[in-house]
Amino acid sequence: MFLTLKNNDRGDYIYQRIYMELKDHILNENLKAHEKLPSKRSLANQLNVSVNSVTNAYEQLIAEGYIYTKQRRGYYVENIMPFSSTKMPNDNELPTDLKETTNDREGWLSFSHMTADISKFPFDKWLQCQSEALKNHKKELSEIPHFQGPFLVRESIAKMITISRGIKCEPEQIVIGSGTQPLIHTLMETQDNETVAAMEDPGYSRIYTLLKNMGFDVRTLNIDEKGASIKGINSDINFLFITPSHQFPTGKIMPVSRRIELLNWSTEKPNRYIVEDDYDSEFKYETDSIPSLQSLDRNQRVIYTGTFSKTILPGLRVSYMVLPPKLLREYRNRNQHLIQSGNLLTLYTLHYFIERGEYTRHLKKMNLIYERKRRKVIDELVQTFGQDVEIENIPAGLHFLARIKTNLSYKQFEKRVDKEKLEVYSIRRFQLKKRNYKKDKIELVIGFANIKEEQISEAVYRLSKAFGESI
Amino acid sequence: MFLTLKNNDRGDYIYQRIYMELKDHILNENLKAHEKLPSKRSLANQLNVSVNSVTNAYEQLIAEGYIYTKQRRGYYVENIMPFSSTKMPNDNELPTDLKETTNDREGWLSFSHMTADISKFPFDKWLQCQSEALKNHKKELSEIPHFQGPFLVRESIAKMITISRGIKCEPEQIVIGSGTQPLIHTLMETQDNETVAAMEDPGYSRIYTLLKNMGFDVRTLNIDEKGASIKGINSDINFLFITPSHQFPTGKIMPVSRRIELLNWSTEKPNRYIVEDDYDSEFKYETDSIPSLQSLDRNQRVIYTGTFSKTILPGLRVSYMVLPPKLLREYRNRNQHLIQSGNLLTLYTLHYFIERGEYTRHLKKMNLIYERKRRKVIDELVQTFGQDVEIENIPAGLHFLARIKTNLSYKQFEKRVDKEKLEVYSIRRFQLKKRNYKKDKIELVIGFANIKEEQISEAVYRLSKAFGESI
Numbered sequence: 001m002f003l004t005l006k007n008n009d010r011g012d013y014i015y016q017r018i019y020m021e022l023k024d025h026i027l028n029e030n031l032k033a034h035e036k037l038p039s040k041r042s043l044a045n046q047l048n049v050s051v052n053s054v055t056n057a058y059e060q061l062i063a064e065g066y067i068y069t070k071q072r073r074g075y076y077v078e079n080i081m082p083f084s085s086t087k088m089p090n091d092n093e094l095p096t097d098l099k100e101t102t103n104d105r106e107g108w109l110s111f112s113h114m115t116a117d118i119s120k121f122p123f124d125k126w127l128q129c130q131s132e133a134l135k136n137h138k139k140e141l142s143e144i145p146h147f148q149g150p151f152l153v154r155e156s157i158a159k160m161i162t163i164s165r166g167i168k169c170e171p172e173q174i175v176i177g178s179g180t181q182p183l184i185h186t187l188m189e190t191q192d193n194e195t196v197a198a199m200e201d202p203g204y205s206r207i208y209t210l211l212k213n214m215g216f217d218v219r220t221l222n223i224d225e226k227g228a229s230i231k232g233i234n235s236d237i238n239f240l241f242i243t244p245s246h247q248f249p250t251g252k253i254m255p256v257s258r259r260i261e262l263l264n265w266s267t268e269k270p271n272r273y274i275v276e277d278d279y280d281s282e283f284k285y286e287t288d289s290i291p292s293l294q295s296l297d298r299n300q301r302v303i304y305t306g307t308f309s310k311t312i313l314p315g316l317r318v319s320y321m322v323l324p325p326k327l328l329r330e331y332r333n334r335n336q337h338l339i340q341s342g343n344l345l346t347l348y349t350l351h352y353f354i355e356r357g358e359y360t361r362h363l364k365k366m367n368l369i370y371e372r373k374r375r376k377v378i379d380e381l382v383q384t385f386g387q388d389v390e391i392e393n394i395p396a397g398l399h400f401l402a403r404i405k406t407n408l409s410y411k412q413f414e415k416r417v418d419k420e421k422l423e424v425y426s427i428r429r430f431q432l433k434k435r436n437y438k439k440d441k442i443e444l445v446i447g448f449a450n451i452k453e454e455q456i457s458e459a460v461y462r463l464s465k466a467f468g469e470s471i
Numbered sequence: 472m473f474l475t476l477k478n479n480d481r482g483d484y485i486y487q488r489i490y491m492e493l494k495d496h497i498l499n500e501n502l503k504a505h506e507k508l509p510s511k512r513s514l515a516n517q518l519n520v521s522v523n524s525v526t527n528a529y530e531q532l533i534a535e536g537y538i539y540t541k542q543r544r545g546y547y548v549e550n551i552m553p554f555s556s557t558k559m560p561n562d563n564e565l566p567t568d569l570k571e572t573t574n575d576r577e578g579w580l581s582f583s584h585m586t587a588d589i590s591k592f593p594f595d596k597w598l599q600c601q602s603e604a605l606k607n608h609k610k611e612l613s614e615i616p617h618f619q620g621p622f623l624v625r626e627s628i629a630k631m632i633t634i635s636r637g638i639k640c641e642p643e644q645i646v647i648g649s650g651t652q653p654l655i656h657t658l659m660e661t662q663d664n665e666t667v668a669a670m671e672d673p674g675y676s677r678i679y680t681l682l683k684n685m686g687f688d689v690r691t692l693n694i695d696e697k698g699a700s701i702k703g704i705n706s707d708i709n710f711l712f713i714t715p716s717h718q719f720p721t722g723k724i725m726p727v728s729r730r731i732e733l734l735n736w737s738t739e740k741p742n743r744y745i746v747e748d749d750y751d752s753e754f755k756y757e758t759d760s761i762p763s764l765q766s767l768d769r770n771q772r773v774i775y776t777g778t779f780s781k782t783i784l785p786g787l788r789v790s791y792m793v794l795p796p797k798l799l800r801e802y803r804n805r806n807q808h809l810i811q812s813g814n815l816l817t818l819y820t821l822h823y824f825i826e827r828g829e830y831t832r833h834l835k836k837m838n839l840i841y842e843r844k845r846r847k848v849i850d851e852l853v854q855t856f857g858q859d860v861e862i863e864n865i866p867a868g869l870h871f872l873a874r875i876k877t878n879l880s881y882k883q884f885e886k887r888v889d890k891e892k893l894e895v896y897s898i899r900r901f902q903l904k905k906r907n908y909k910k911d912k913i914e915l916v917i918g919f920a921n922i923k924e925e926q927i928s929e930a931v932y933r934l935s936k937a938f939g940e941s942i
Contacts, residue, residue, distance in 0.1 A: 016759075056758075059757070059758050060758045060759055063724065063757075063758040063761060064724075064726065064727050064761050064762070065697075065724075065725075065726020065727045065728055065729070065730075066726075066727055078726070078727070078728055079728065080727060080728045080731060081728055081731045081732050081735065082731070083731055083734065083735065083769060084735040084738060084739075085734075085735075085738050085769045085770050087769040087770060088769060094641045094643055094644065094796060095796050095800075097800070098643050098644075098796055098799055098800060098803075099641075099643060100617075100622060100642075100643050102622070112614075114614065114615045115613050115614050115615075116613055117613065118609065118612055118613045119609070119613075123605060127598075134594060138589065138590070140786075141589055141784055141785075141786055142586050142587055142588065142589045142590075142784070142785060142921050143583075143585065143586050143785060143786075143921070144585045144586075144785050144786070145786060146571075151571060151573070170565045170570075171571075172565055172569050172570060172571050173565065173569075178649040178653075178788065178812040178813075178814075179810055179812050181809060181810055181812075182649075182653060182812055189684065205808070206808045206809075206810070209808040210808065210809075213660065213805065226536075253534065253535075253536075254536075255535065255536020255537075255549070256535050256536045256537055256549070256551055257536055257549055257550065257551045257552055258536070259536075260551060260552050260553070260554055261552050263554065263556075264552065264554065264555040264556075267555060267556050268555075286530070286534075287527075287530050287531045287534040288487075288531055290534060290535050291535070298554060298556045298558040298559060299556050299558060313612055313613070313815065313816065314612075314613060314614060314615050314815070315611075315612055315614075315615070315616060315811075315814065315815020315816065315818075316814060316815070316816070317649065317810075317811075317812055317813065317814050317815070325565060325566050325569055328569055329566075329568070329569060332569075334684065337676070337677045337680040337681065338652060338677075338681075339650055339652055339677070339788075340786075340788075341649040341650050341652075341653060341788055341812060342649075342788065343649075343786065343787060343788050343814040343817055344784065344785075344786020344787070344788070345784065345786065345787070345817075346814055346816075346817070347786075450613050450614070
């Protein structure tokens, strides 16, 4: 017979080897359609294996449709269409342009705005809350939750932002998601192509790209001393995306007069909305936090979005938005079929973390730590660069703007700072529309969240080396 | 003076009460623009409070833009635009149609296909892996990962599906996401409106709605004895969505001849793709699992998607897709700006759970448990309904089809089974195009994952009561 039962070194069982060889013979057409196979017993004798092994092999081949059986008449080869392609399966290498290079950042220091200091996060408390969640929500964890997220969790978020941000909302208005991006994405899908969006420039380029990719017309808003300005904007804009608590990335805090101006704008026409991205309002130093724009809204025109990624872990991926009733209705009609994308165990853990006061305690602690880091970075910059540095010293958030005098171009600077093993982003990354840069200075967005206090001097030193004598 | 410092029972500090009252006076225009405020000392004297309290109140008002200061000349009220709306903030109740009713399902039993049995999940091992993740990945957890997910995790997934599903792919080709829906969503955004999709009918209606919502032309494919049939489909279709391992919801396993037929179809024109949704292939009874369609693909036309939600927790929200190089390139070009939406701690935990063999062990155990439940449900159905039930007894997955003879309409049945406190879904839920139902039977999708063995008799009894004498 034709089977060799060669040992292929993979530790396969006998039945798997029989199965593999028969399958190959069928695909190679050594065995033709409707050809009769030997009976189980005769093949077992021939190969000197147990009948069981042959039975298992035949069963597997039947399950996959390579052979069929006629009752009491035996086993036959299926009529299988040949492959039209002569290539072999998966014999194509991954093209080199798609290979990822491992980015060894050993020894680097970072002024990135995208990080958080998790060294002080009370993982022990978090794990206690996780146990509580596991204990109390076994049933809920084995099912698919409400598509906006579990009611219980929305309830604690609603309560919390009422206290901390002055937001009045019902749990029904909250939609939890695995990030601000996907939330904005599904929200904006409720809008037709008449919608014209506007974003702060410089601003959050990830949302800008998202909206552009979705096909929206996206205009830009200039930033003046009060933050986003709507002076001279076209009247066809109806969706504003702003960061009034701490403009991203300039750090400007929008004063109440501008807030009222924007709210008044929103009521001038139906279907005008303002998305308030409150991405890092939890961090406010020197004074209390500034009440949200939503808390001043009298006409349900503000969509409020917040996140736990900045305050707990960047990779936590829990964000939420608060929808005004009219938008909520449209959102529900359209998105009922979506499965809640937040990790359910994380969400219930978060619920207990909030309810037990751990979240508030953690924020209080982090405010002190971050403010100390912020001051230290500013002090070091001033000491090092003296008259050549201009700092937007706004006591909020996890980053600030610094302008440094130099003859370097942005490109030159970026190359040099890379060589110094310092991660820092310039304003170029956040500028939505291409523009000409001032020739004599470089504007940097300095994030201070994830640098250790004792590394700040070294990081600023590296920065000064990158600027070198060009200052 | 005008301040009363009334105690508002909220335990506010003195400075907060001063701040609140001054703010109200400014917004009510009791204090006019550019009016001078009393000096800190004089206001403190007047209210009989410390100067510190007044300082804090003034600082907060400055931060929010209600007042301003001129050096050495004192504090002045800002010129604030009045609200154009006379409504008060957030005084609108949530409309009743948006209220959520709490759905008390106490005492219910469930044949839902959307659940999993998590009572046997080794949470202790999972938590050990979580500790390992926390210990080894502090740095990664404080940063934003690669937008496709951490390389390390993609590597273990790639290794795993190579062994279990015969898939050959590089970690580069894997995109992790918080569910199959969002992955399909971002994938399909790379396609223009020339793309015509086709889905199995009955099929996974959530994806159907998703694609329709995205504006795609979505056709339907009939299911014959071999699963999805492309006989007579229009040649303009270029994106097939299928579930060859275990057709959802009919359970049909696609034999190799049909698989090759589909793969041959995919190569007939450029830009033809097949999305293989392998949503529950981990559960295969009696024989080994069936190799994936992707493993037979010779021309990089199959997009493979898998999930951990069925095997670990429905609310885990970790899915992945394997993209052929050409689509990967398009995907990367378009979606670089997206932040990875999977929970990072969960992803690293999963990595160790896979690497230590816990995942495979868990699957092995669950296969035994689910197969026992499946057989028991089938036995009970046959015992109870006898000749009146017809079961698609396909040894795979977490649900099967049962057809029960009855005079009831689907609507009547659904009402009655609700009254019996039994959650079970009929085929209506999965039929993408409206059609006429056979009058004399009702087709049910019976999920057996999350019913306890000792409750199976009772659940089948409730089902029989719902059918009552109409059988």
